[in-house]
Amino acid sequence: MHAEIAGAGFAGLAAAIALRRRGWSVRVHEKEAELRAFGAGIFIWENGQRALQAIGAYEDVARGAHRPPGYETRRNGVRNSFEKINGTNRYLLQTMTRQHLYSAIIASAEREGIEVLTRSEAVGARPEGVLHLADGRSLEADLVIAADGVRSAVRDSLGLACERRKYQDGIVRVLVDRAPFIGGDWEHVIDFWAFEPRILRILYAPCEEGRLYLVMMSPRDDKEAATLPIDPAVWGSVFPMLVPAIQTIGARGRYDVYEMTRLDTWSVGRVAIVGDAAHALPPTLAQGACLAMMNALSLAEIVTAGSDVPASLKRWEDQERALTDHTQARSAELARTRALGAGMQWDDVGLRAALHVPFGSRPEEFPRRTQA
Numbered sequence: 001m002h003a004e005i006a007g008a009g010f011a012g013l014a015a016a017i018a019l020r021r022r023g024w025s026v027r028v029h030e031k032e033a034e035l036r037a038f039g040a041g042i043f044i045w046e047n048g049q050r051a052l053q054a055i056g057a058y059e060d061v062a063r064g065a066h067r068p069p070g071y072e073t074r075r076n077g078v079r080n081s082f083e084k085i086n087g088t089n090r091y092l093l094q095t096m097t098r099q100h101l102y103s104a105i106i107a108s109a110e111r112e113g114i115e116v117l118t119r120s121e122a123v124g125a126r127p128e129g130v131l132h133l134a135d136g137r138s139l140e141a142d143l144v145i146a147a148d149g150v151r152s153a154v155r156d157s158l159g160l161a162c163e164r165r166k167y168q169d170g171i172v173r174v175l176v177d178r179a180p181f182i183g184g185d186w187e188h189v190i191d192f193w194a195f196e197p198r199i200l201r202i203l204y205a206p207c208e209e210g211r212l213y214l215v216m217m218s219p220r221d222d223k224e225a226a227t228l229p230i231d232p233a234v235w236g237s238v239f240p241m242l243v244p245a246i247q248t249i250g251a252r253g254r255y256d257v258y259e260m261t262r263l264d265t266w267s268v269g270r271v272a273i274v275g276d277a278a279h280a281l282p283p284t285l286a287q288g289a290c291l292a293m294m295n296a297l298s299l300a301e302i303v304t305a306g307s308d309v310p311a312s313l314k315r316w317e318d319q320e321r322a323l324t325d326h327t328q329a330r331s332a333e334l335a336r337t338r339a340l341g342a343g344m345q346w347d348d349v350g351l352r353a354a355l356h357v358p359f360g361s362r363p364e365e366f367p368r369r370t371q372a
């Protein structure tokens with residue numbers, strides 16, 4: 001069985017590795033000239049860690065990623081929630097640069113001998129199992145996977161009903177040096193919120209090798225804050241304790257608006273849509289990449305077990321869709337209400353995906369106690 005995959009992001013590579021490990025031949029098409037991660041840092045919850053274990057990338061990720069001992073929220077400088085994490089308690093969360101995560105996944109793909117073609121742009125697909133490339137070629141496969149991100153050309157070529165929504169806030173993401181913030185509470189993830197004199201938020205997350213990931217949220221219509229390069233005076237006046245980091249940002253950073261994509265169906269014939277192409281969500285629960293890898297893994301597991309690819313893809317969606325829909329809905333609600341400013345909303349509703357054991361992972365290979 002052979003799969004052609006559009007997009008070498010987290011979803012595309014996870015699908016490629018999971019299929020390859022189940023005996024498929026796979027080829028991945030990436031439109032960029034090189035494999036490079038955008039977006040500064042990333043949070044990977046336990047479900048994402050388990051998916052990484054199942055695609056042979058967990059050890060490399062865990063070697064170096066930061067394991068914050070606590071997660072706290074401060075509103076106008078006052079702590080309003082705190083939870084110990086990464087010990088013997090309930091929640092496992094690692095923070096890292098995107099490049100660290102991506103490198104670990106690429107290394108696993110290389111070990112599996114997976115062919116990844118760069119400068120290979122997909123422009124569409126046909127349900128009978130054909131991937132069309134920008135260079136004019138059409139490649140046949142038993143399975144075509146559209147993992148080409150939130151603005152998926154392959155998805156759009158299929159004419160699927162697709163709901164896309166933007167929310168009121170946007171985010172600047174940046175990596176800086178962590179040197180001024182070592183030890184004590186600075187090892188935690190800290191979610192700094194301010195509602196006066198203006199609505200601003202900085203999510204502070206230590207990463208590997210002395211890097212610090214700052215997620216700087218502001219309303220889209222705040223022209224002074226929702227802009228690049230950031231204005232250190234605007235941010236520093238609201239978060240004085242973070243000034244040593246803010247003043248080093250300079251021209252760096254990437255700005256994104258909170259977005260959501262929802263499809264009527266995740267497959268047509270032999271074409272599956274996975275990751276942000278199918279279910280992008282606001283980052284309020286830090287689940288986009290975790291869900292992308294989980295759903296890519298279960299896709300490989302289910303399509304390998306079945307004998308009829310289109311029917312297997314329907315079974316895959318039947319099985320996975322509810323948790324993804326739930327996580328999208330909760331993320332969207334948190335984006336709309338900014339409820340995280342009142343403290344972490346860590347309950348079985350918000351963290352249902354984080355606590356989920358991905359289908360196709362091997363729980364026996366992920367003993368939680370090794371994390372303590």
Ligand SMILES: Cc1cc2nc3c(=O)[nH]c(=O)nc-3n(C[C@H](O)[C@H](O)[C@H](O)COP(=O)(O)OP(=O)(O)OC[C@H]3O[C@@H](n4cnc5c(N)ncnc54)[C@H](O)[C@@H]3O)c2cc1C
Nearest residue numbers: 007009010011031043122149275276283286287288289290
């Ligand atoms: C501000 C912000 C913070 C986030 N934080 C987190 C977090 O902490 N934890 C978490 O789990 N998730 C987080 N996410 C979500 C996460 O980034 C995405 O869900 C994840 O990147 C989706 O992976 P993907 O592989 O589906 O798509 P992408 O990462 O977008 O990868 C798609 C790939 O396809 C390639 N491509 C695009 N078009 C084509 C084409 N036509 N042909 C070939 N290749 C193509 C792209 O170059 C890219 O390499 C965050 C998102 C945002 C916006």
